[in-house]
Amino acid sequence: MNQSNSLKVHIPQKAAYSYDLVVGNGILENADDFVKKYTNAKNFLIVTNEKVKELYGKYLKIDSAKWFVMKDGERYKNFDTLKKILDFALQQKLQRTDCIIAFGGGVAGDIAGFAASIYMRGTDFIQIPTTLLAQVDSSVGGKVAINHEKGKNLIGAFYQPKAVLADISVLKTLDLRQLKTGLAEVLKYAFIEKSCAADLNYRFYDFLNQNKEEIYNLNPEILSKTVSICCSLKAAIVNQDETEKGLRTILNLGHTFAHAIENLTNYTVYTHGEAVAAGMKMAFNLSLAKGFIDKDYYNKACKLIDDYDLIPSMQNFDKEKFYDKMFLDKKAQNGKIRFVLPSENFKAETTSDVTKEQVFEVL
Template sequence: MENNTLNIEIQEKPAYSYPIIIGEEIDFFEYIKEFTKAKKILIVTNKTIFSLYENRIKSDNAYYVILEDGEEYKNIDTFKKIIDSAIENRFERRDCFAAFGGGVIGDVTGFAAASYLRGIDFIQIPTTLLAQVDSSVGGKVAINHEKGKNLIGAFYQPKAVLSDTNLLKTLDKRQLKTGLAEVLKYAFIEKSCCAELNYRFYDFLDAYSEKILKLDSVILKKLISICCTLKASVVEKDETEKGMRAVLNFGHTFAHAIENLTGYTKYTHGEAVAAGMIMAAKLALKLEMIERSYFVKINELINKYELLPDDLPDFNKDEFIEAMHLDKKADADKIRFILPDSEFSVKMVTDIDETLIKECIEI
């Protein structure tokens, strides 16, 4: 089966450009050999993924760090475990670390790779849809601190991203849908990403919803490659998040408040983002930034994929606003919103009347 290759070019640093390979049954070690000079590979994964795919990551020159499963392990202890293993096994600068897992594994392994010997080659092998369309692209790596998520991190680009759609077959439905929320987000921000697609991503998602939900591999490869193209077109121009990258946060200001007020465990990130996108669209409608027909279109696609939680609590509106202020992307006093301003386009808006915001905290 033919693999697709997409090249990510970082404008600020051409030497850090890298390929994303999208395919089925990818021979990971073949590509690692092609893209690094590593004699040894430190593969970081978790127990769940290792038990499913041990046979896919076996190699004579591989060493393994197998973590417990969960966001709570994206921490400094895990970081140390990875570094300890590299030191113990005498990893040198020309060797490499490979993250085999979802966003949790990708983020902590990437941060360890950025730090070990001031930077060792890093390969991303994302195993969740969210990681294949979002977290593995863009070079943000991080661990959590007990005071907040992703407080310790770096911008560190991988040598290559190897996305195998067959790995998605073992994901549970909820995990698949959390990735799909980010996928739909790309449709709503498409025009603000400055990428040239030959057709509207919205129409693609609308037309192929059944095939996508059934994990049709041809359609999935196309979908992943569109999402990576869109995300890359943004991060290529703004590697270190000075401005333009903010469009990727459509729905996220509301989503972060939902996650914060429900303890980060009740809803998946994607469920919160789906609800957040509806709230942001409502706000844009109230501000007369979009027509009602486009507001309906946004709702229709999100509902078609059944991404919304059906038990969102009746939030205390003052607490909700307070939680939005806590979001690390909020400037000192102003809450920044990324809102739709026309079909498939978004822009940043600040200084919105709080009463208006409060009217949008429902789906």
């Protein structure tokens, strides 16, 4: 294998769910050895989409693998595709002791993982994420789901993979907008780093501040390090709170605002990351207004978001409608919107103690 970093995600209550997460440059070609290290499966079902199969299918050589190639797009993360995957698995006589592999972005990861969680009450599952967003976010932590007409990710499960293999060399074919959507989540980790675990100290803000050019140039060493740091921060959180009863909510920094932006524009105008980057700035504005953070940290944070150039020009939203949409967010509880807000340097906390007037101020 080429240079690679291995780190273990360990979920304490469920020792069996401890798994390896391997990040490296050009490691896709060793996927056969990799998957066989983590599962005793005899047969494999690879779930991917047309585009990823076309670009990288030839590098993923796994003996006795069957391919399910779905159409490309978030709108196919639905019941219909799920049924097709399950039908195909049955037709191919996939056993409970076999393994489903997700090969693609977050869409393939979420739907393949959900299929694995219910097929014969659960088969082994391995993630091979191919977008930056999937490598730093959706492939880690075990949330798997499909969309419903009533909303995104409403039908799903917590189902941890046996292993995750992230090859950063595939990121070179992402278009700039897709790279940026992943980078919004990357920056998010810098702003929550100090809340993740006491023993982790990457000084991720400084790292991102110093390495913007290298990241945008896809420098393999810097990119591997970036993905590894994000994964270990997310793993640290998931280790403490797998099912989002507390700490895990801080991963939603910027997301309450982002979901309103996405929802108001029918998920068609801005990418998720663009909405998250804009949402993080709103969260920083709100935090500053509430006196949670000082102006120095506020300026530093906004500067990083601006330097990475993650937010396109945004339309003016009707404030009442925006506020209403925030109630639809899954984090609204008992009629109160729950905000994840920066609380001090590189830390975030959840609070409902925000008035409508204060929200209006930052929109």
